[in-house]
Amino acid sequence: MTILQAVFILISLITLGGGLFTVTAKNLFHAALGLILSLAGVACMFGLLEASFLAGAQVLIYIGAIAILIIFAVMLTRGVMGAYPRTNDQWSYAIVVSLALLAVLIVTLFRFNWPPGAPAAVPADSIGLLGRSLVDPALYALPFEIASVLLVAALIGSIYVARDKR
């Protein structure tokens, strides 16, 4: 076992442990912290794969924005200091949905055509490549713009919802 493999196993354990803690924690706030640990583990995984930009984006967006939003929402709910029941009457539907998702993931993993042999080298200027592919009409310009339109729609929608009704 090389050092890289040992680091990989350690990060995987942290990620999975964080995820497990998220769904088993009695306190909603602790569950949010477990989620952050799990997301940080994913960021480390990107770093391990030499995808530094993705690692940075993971930290900036998931920990710096989404996790803070979740914690903010948790802080605004009442009685979060103590334990409370973790399930409500929707747990049966939740089981069906999560099992279906698991099945899809497993099938995808087995059908995926894993490249044999050593991994390809990471291009030196991966950020420039990423940036150019995002604005290249032949590659990802359209999905990129659609995501932007979606964000603008969400912004306008939230302003409409939060607006003073006179």
Add this chain to the structure above:
Amino acid sequence: MNVINDPFTWVAGLLINWLSTFMPPDAVNVTMAVVRAAFLAIFALVMFMVMTWIERKGVARIQNRIGPNLAGPWGLLQPLADGVKALTKEDITPDHADRLVYNIAPILSAVAALIVFAAIPFGPGLIGADMNIGIFYILAVSGMGVLAILLAGWSSNNKYALLGGFRVVAQLVSYEVPHVLSIVAPVMLAGSLSLVTIVEKQPVWFVLVLPASAVIVMLSGMAEIGRSPFDLLDAESEIIAGHHIEYSGMKFALFFLAEYVHAFAVSCIVTALFLGGWRGPDIAGVTVPWLWFFVKAILVFNVMVWARGTLPRLRIDQLMAFNWKFLVPLSLANLIVVAVADRVAQGLELTAGSWPWALVMLTFNTAMIVVAMALVGAAGRRTRMVREAPVEPEVEPHEEAERGLAHGPEPAPTAAGAH
């Protein structure tokens, strides 16, 4: 290798030579990485002491006091005395506080401030890790400081701490927008996210090329670390210190440390992005890049001390209005203007980094600042005119309320009644 040019690399070279005598090359690399990380962390902690001393002396002189003057020459040992005092204080955990989160928060806060230093270039080759995402990494990890403050605010089980936590989210997340938008401008001109490349692309300092970006990054940087006049996170007179109200002794010292280390980090970032980083003239024929970097960073920090000593604290609505109605539109306009100006300079076939190029960029920037100031001035004048205009008796009360006049200094009794 010259001892004066770059003493740190010189010492590192000696250390590598000595380690190589009994270690395989891989182990030497790993050891050197650990040594570098430890050195950066200790350096940041030492700078924390220097920063507190500069701030206390600076603010004292602004207020016509002497400041710390008993511990050591010029009070230089005052930070050590403070440290000992913090260590000997009783460690208090409030009733019903979430112990785990309560203890993690100050550590996370200090860590978020310290790991920023990994990507700051103190000189050519003098950097913890030359990542190709340099400034992006700094923005990403400093967001964790917000998280730490939120955790502290929630876990203290104190309503003032919780209010402080809410303010943090409102202020810090809002000011992140102009901060990032303005950092994009120097990144655009340098064509790289790496701070090393950005410094290398500054034969003309970017503060002369992009003055608007420099000012916005400085202001929003000060707001991000919650320094006065943006220190609403720990406003003593309103929410009595906010998130760290319940912390005592060394845990409070960790928050204090995070604040000052972060302030120094912001000074370093402004230095690297806009003040040419380690660039500077030779002193008596010797190049001393590391010295220039420190001199500039300390000068930037002194500007923050100056602001703290002279400006009163903003109100929360003023803070938000300043950000969303002035800084964000200005930084968006700045982005477009910089892109257009760079194209124009390319059309005139000027080399990037030359003085004529800088002049073109500066002209565009100045025009933008003048227009922005004129717009703000006109809006302010309009508000003032409306507020000071005599209330006309023939105007119907409901019309007046619609025009927003009911809150003027002399509201007509009918208008107040209609509200």
